[in-house]
Amino acid sequence: MKVLSIKQQCIIDFIHRFLGDRGYPPTVRDILSGCGISSTSVVAYNLAILEKKGYLSRHPEISRGIELLTRTPGSSSRVQVPIIGQIAAGEAIPVPTPDTWDVTAAADTLEVTEDLTRGKGGLYALKVKGLSMVDALINDGDIVLMQHVSVVENGEMAAVWLKSEKEATLKKVYVEPGRIRLQPANSQMQPIYVEPDNVEIQGRVIAVIRQVA
Amino acid sequence: MKVLSIKQQCIIDFIHRFLGDRGYPPTVRDILSGCGISSTSVVAYNLAILEKKGYLSRHPEISRGIELLTRTPGSSSRVQVPIIGQIAAGEAIPVPTPDTWDVTAAADTLEVTEDLTRGKGGLYALKVKGLSMVDALINDGDIVLMQHVSVVENGEMAAVWLKSEKEATLKKVYVEPGRIRLQPANSQMQPIYVEPDNVEIQGRVIAVIRQVA
DNA sequence: ATTATATTAGAACAACCGTTCTTTTATATC
DNA sequence: GATATAAAAGAACGGTTGTTCTAATATAAT
Numbered sequence: 001m002k003v004l005s006i007k008q009q010c011i012i013d014f015i016h017r018f019l020g021d022r023g024y025p026p027t028v029r030d031i032l033s034g035c036g037i038s039s040t041s042v043v044a045y046n047l048a049i050l051e052k053k054g055y056l057s058r059h060p061e062i063s064r065g066i067e068l069l070t071r072t073p074g075s076s077s078r079v080q081v082p083i084i085g086q087i088a089a090g091e092a093i094p095v096p097t098p099d100t101w102d103v104t105a106a107a108d109t110l111e112v113t114e115d116l117t118r119g120k121g122g123l124y125a126l127k128v129k130g131l132s133m134v135d136a137l138i139n140d141g142d143i144v145l146m147q148h149v150s151v152v153e154n155g156e157m158a159a160v161w162l163k164s165e166k167e168a169t170l171k172k173v174y175v176e177p178g179r180i181r182l183q184p185a186n187s188q189m190q191p192i193y194v195e196p197d198n199v200e201i202q203g204r205v206i207a208v209i210r211q212v213a
Numbered sequence: 214m215k216v217l218s219i220k221q222q223c224i225i226d227f228i229h230r231f232l233g234d235r236g237y238p239p240t241v242r243d244i245l246s247g248c249g250i251s252s253t254s255v256v257a258y259n260l261a262i263l264e265k266k267g268y269l270s271r272h273p274e275i276s277r278g279i280e281l282l283t284r285t286p287g288s289s290s291r292v293q294v295p296i297i298g299q300i301a302a303g304e305a306i307p308v309p310t311p312d313t314w315d316v317t318a319a320a321d322t323l324e325v326t327e328d329l330t331r332g333k334g335g336l337y338a339l340k341v342k343g344l345s346m347v348d349a350l351i352n353d354g355d356i357v358l359m360q361h362v363s364v365v366e367n368g369e370m371a372a373v374w375l376k377s378e379k380e381a382t383l384k385k386v387y388v389e390p391g392r393i394r395l396q397p398a399n400s401q402m403q404p405i406y407v408e409p410d411n412v413e414i415q416g417r418v419i420a421v422i423r424q425v426a
Numbered sequence: 427a428t429t430a431t432a433t434t435a436g437a438a439c440a441a442c443c444g445t446t447c448t449t450t451t452a453t454a455t456c
Numbered sequence: 457g458a459t460a461t462a463a464a465a466g467a468a469c470g471g472t473t474g475t476t477c478t479a480a481t482a483t484a485a486t
Binding site: 005007037038039040041042045046061062063 | 432433434435436437441442443
């Protein structure tokens with residue numbers, strides 16, 4: 001009783017297709033012919049089971065009153081993130097300003113769903129130029145989704161600016177007595193130790209998105 | 214005659230709200246009470262106008278057969294991709310079946326925007342387990358967005374199954390005379406050469422998503 | 427085999443709902 | 457005002473559609 005029967009799977013799938021095709025839900029008799037079922041009562045019977053299992057919601061006495069419930073309710077909304085520049089070795093990370101903040105004014109925007117941002121604010125995106133971040137498993141052309149913070153927790157991946165080296169890099173940051181340890185994401189590589197005065201946190205990495213094809 | 218009348222605007226708005234609230238379109242009489250209209254024929258009259266103007270599509274003789282044509286932002290450009298399993302060295306890549314295809318039946322889904330999928334079909338996602346893909350700049354826990362194809366163009370990143378080695382890996386595929394060259398994404402690493410009979414294309418990589426924080 | 431439970435069949439009812447027709451009222455154009 | 461067009465009102469017809477009832481059949485457990 002835990003899994004859906006073949007028939008129930010077909011019903012869910014059919015409603016899904018029907019809704020996508022026509023824009024309105026099917027009737028009991030639509031499902032009947034669509035799934036090769038021979039009686040409306042059988043459809044009603046299986047719909048009742050599907051509702052009890054939480055796959056859909058029915059509105060009694062209402063024609064086509066079938067509502068498909070998405071697996072993740074409270075459907076996540078979309079967020080427009082401005083791509084405010086590039087990140088490359090030897091260049092400063094462009095810090096977001098009120099101007100560049102404006103999504104409409106940004107040169108390009110990235111559209112992400114909220115299950116990626118998890119409700120975080122102060123987001124911006126950078127396009128990675130060059131191979132200077134390969135030790136963080138970040139390739140040329142990747143897009144890094146960032147949150148503009150100046151303090152990060154231990155072990156978080158962050159964009160740090162090394163003042164004396166004049167170099168921006170993405171590393172995991174660990175604060176240790178008298179020094180800061182920068183750990184590449186690739187665990188096979190050795191960490192770098194720098195003086196606290198030499199580092200400036202530019203933001204923390206929320207996600208990395210690489211579009212291949 | 215160019216603009217919509219107050220009543221017509223109300224109808225469009227009401228259908229929109231109704232659809233969002235209940236998941237199925239309203240009846241003529243729903244619109245009647247919802248917009249304070251006093252006769253079904255008035256609703257029919259205005260619906261005919263709205264259809265002629267291209268705001269909606271009606272399906273004759275079909276209850277609730279109203280389809281809003283103005284693409285509701287957030288609905289048309291989002292795609293639910295089923296995360297159908299893991300990919301790891303020494304394990305076969307789970308090929309999508311009609312069962313696992315169904316979004317509602319999938320254990321977990323990834324919601325992406327269409328500017329990432331670019332209208333592609335046959336999409337599924339895999340969660341990367343382990344560090345066997347680091348040479349492709351893919352980390353443990355990354356999510357790989359895949360398209361289910363069996364043939365790829367030269368230079369495309371694909372999930373390939375090496376039969377004799379019993380190993381799944383992500384590489385750029387180049388067909389060369391008498392052999393197939395598998396090029397790691399990290400250009401600093403050396404390519405691998407394998408026999409054509411030994412490889413099986415499982416799908417091409419569309420994007421890689423890494424959630425860090 | 428027997429019993430209990432799950433599923434299927436068929437039919438019929440009653441309300442739902444799109445359509446259409448005629449009549450009335452409003453709005454514009456001259 | 458006269459006329460034409462647009463919009464609304466009201467009612468009725470008929471197919472649609474969810475529901476429900478009874479009976480039959482399948483499946484599983486003991």
